Amino acid sequence: MSALLLVPAAVLTSAEAKALPGLAVLVEGGRIAAVAPPSQLEDRGAERIDLPDALLMPGLVNAHQHGRGLSQVQLGYPDDRLELWINRRRGRDAPDPYPLALLCALEMLRNGVTTALHANMSYGSGDYAGEVRAALRGYDEAELRVTYCVGAADRGGIAYDLEEAFLATLPDELRAWITGPRPPAYAGSAAGTKALMADLRADFAGHPRVRFAYGPAGPQWVSDGLFKALAEDADRLGLPVHLHALESPVQAAACRRLYPEGVLARLDALGVLGPRTSLAHGVYLTDADMDRAAARGVSVVTNPGSNLRLANGAPPLARLRAHGVRLAVGTDNCASQDGEDLLGELRLAGLLARDPQWGCPTGPGPADLLSMATVNGAAVAGWNGIGRLEPGWRADLVALSLERVRGGWLDPDMPLRDAVAARALGRDVVLTMVEGRILYRDGAFPHLDPAMARKAAAESARRARDPRDDGDRECAVRIGASLDRFWSDRLMP
Template sequence: METKRQWTVIRGGRLLDAAGHRADRCDILIEGDVIRAVGKPGLAAPAQTTVFDARGKLMHPGLINAHTHGHGGLAKGMGDRWTLELLLTAGPWLNGNRTTEDRYLSTVIGAAEMVLKGCTACYDLTVEFPTTSVEGLAAAGRAYADIGMRAVVAPMVSDISFFDAIPGLMEMLTPALRKDVARLKQAPHKETLKKIRQALRHWQFDHGSVRPAVAPTIPHHCSEAFLIGCRDLAKEFGVGLHTHVAESKVQAIAGLRQYGATLTAHLDKLGLIGPQFTVAHGVWLDADDMRRLGDRGASVAHNPGSNMRLGNGLADMRGMLDRGVNVGIGTDGSSCSDNQNMYESMRLASMVSKVQGPDWQQWITTEEVVHAATHGSAKALGFGDRIGQIAAGCKADIVFLDIEHINWIPFNDATNGLVHIEDGSAVHSVMIGGKLVVDNHKLVTIDLATLARNVESARARLERLNRDHRKLYERLLPIVGTYCPGLAKTPLHIHRFGACHH
């Protein structure tokens, strides 16, 4: 069936020029889901083109979230003082007993929040226990397709349990606790690799909108054979690889103890690092690690909010950029940093760089932050230059901010305003692939009231079903909460914590 391509022309808006720190009036011509031309007001358009009125709006490319977890949606706000290791210990309580429908709902919650806050694409690492499934991944993919958002959906997988992955931790547990955590063992890697292969082979979504990837969760939570299997699958199917590398100091220490080399060096030895590879966080990368990533054309998803929320420290974005690493910006999942607000992540990326020392010339600029949250993230997602910019040939993923909103009164500097002032509340409309997903502050693709009802019944049921998992977490808390911070006090050649209490 031949479908007639729709023409749309956006007239009257002001287009962000991040490098120029300005926003001049500009018209945008769209055919179907692609931008055909960007030009001065009065841009020529074919007859019968639909006119989209953008007067009083600042237009910027849809923000791209380089790192999140759809499974975090249902766990939003469940904890406060969690280190990464306590969060991982809480995993069965937060994510246990989920049905396929729960996975869908959890992912929809995050996707809805992202588009309402000006984000048009994300990289989602989604977990299932004891292993990933074709149906679980399809449910996550369907959530993004229903919202009308682009996404990379990657099964987050491992074959070594958290308690086995941290050197010395298992020995700290009582025999009774050891028995209880033994029940939380992941499936053997061969089974998981088989499931991922099935999912990649039978992927039911259009790769231009919702595409798959592979995410071995944390390097030392995966055997070498498993990491190599993931690497080969990603290569065979031409998809991305994404893993949490040196997110916490505990991980950096564990890597050094286990491999006699950094986690990055270990992954490089196994051949995982290349242009399709994304490091999540990378707080505890050293200069050699960064150089290695830069030389191989790899990306880092920088999640400044999550890094502070979980007490992992302050990542060195300048060090990464100086060594040629592609840097994208992410929120991380709602169980680790709660909201899914890319404006906040951009603001924090700027702030976190500005507390790292007095040499202000080293601080990340607002222009660099915008570049990372658009171009940088787009590259990490593997969409190249098809998204993350408003230019001829790119997808029509455009956010319209209301410049009569208090955030933009006065309108001084478009780039600084976007990073340091905007918080998502001026988002008026969001277009993805030429279609309005948010119109006049309202989500048009799904009904939020229905979502709220469905989520509340799932939430109440899961709270009941995961009561025992919560009790187990509470028994493990004093041990993990003492042992891991102790490990993090091991001296290391790099420092990423903001300050010390003593």
């Protein structure tokens, strides 16, 4: 791997630092070798890359996404309430996860993301291990750094804790369709899940860009026994645990019934909570939950665009921050602009955290926001040595064009870092590097053809609409209407 000397207009070494002009970054062997004035580094024999109107900063971390390279809109699912949107997927067959993950990884690289956490995701093919390996192939070919969550669920697949009550409302033919034999979504039991984890860790041992975490789907989908078993194995192996938690009003109501002592109180008693644990969404966390999360070092990954699009409300970032909870950010492959623009989601998160009531907790500032997308996300994903531009750290970095950030004028009193947090978007990315390799530059991917990835993803989606889908789609629509009535009757004010 050749040495590179990156010479930008300014360097932001970390989220809390000032953006400084007159510095260059030397990359050797996939690591940052030095950050110093160019004149001090030019004799090291490195290839010089000038970025005259760009800010060089740590690569971004998408701490919650599912490898869906085609959005729900592209797949024919309009924005809807979460539970109704999940149900729509029952009207499709399982696609091939490989091209979807590959395309998703390329879009993240295009938007400055160098590391992603792939949260629990099953297409229900009946071969979950095959799905995992197919998605990992996509990430590996894109050369994106990834933490892949091995998912698990063993209950509540249709209506959470009110499954039987909901099924009783259906006509016989719909009940037979929804309860008929289906392939298992995940690896089955705790033993099967742990065995899959062992196989994957053995096969990818020593891989420079792939790591694993446990991804129990969420409290309403996972029994106490399964949670406990996976938490114990995660603790034994030193693995992260990442789960959905309290994303929607329906989930919040279900969890009040399932966990009268509080969701996080139960998870804590089961040994799930700790510094390697992260919760996605957390829109309906209580103050007691937040205090417990902060005390245990648990992170919360916010997904603001997804929360709004799926009618779940704004994430309580100001309150979480006031309670001392570490925050990260993800797109959930359902960002506000229907793409993988993590910088845009970061901006939205900051805006949603602003409470109009005087005296309320303040939302995250520029340094807090950029930390969410760098070092905090790295902690969630379980990677050390990424999120800062410091000697010895991994050379995962991004260059942002400052042309649009500065615009016609940027007041000298406005720190460049703060302007980036307020104005930068994914389209400003001009270079993305992972492990010392440039994977995206000026609209092109040197190692892959995105047109071929798009074509393969489209073909995968087309095949998922097999001949029996017409009947399946009709049943899914009818189930959705019944679900809508069922939850409306229980949640209407």
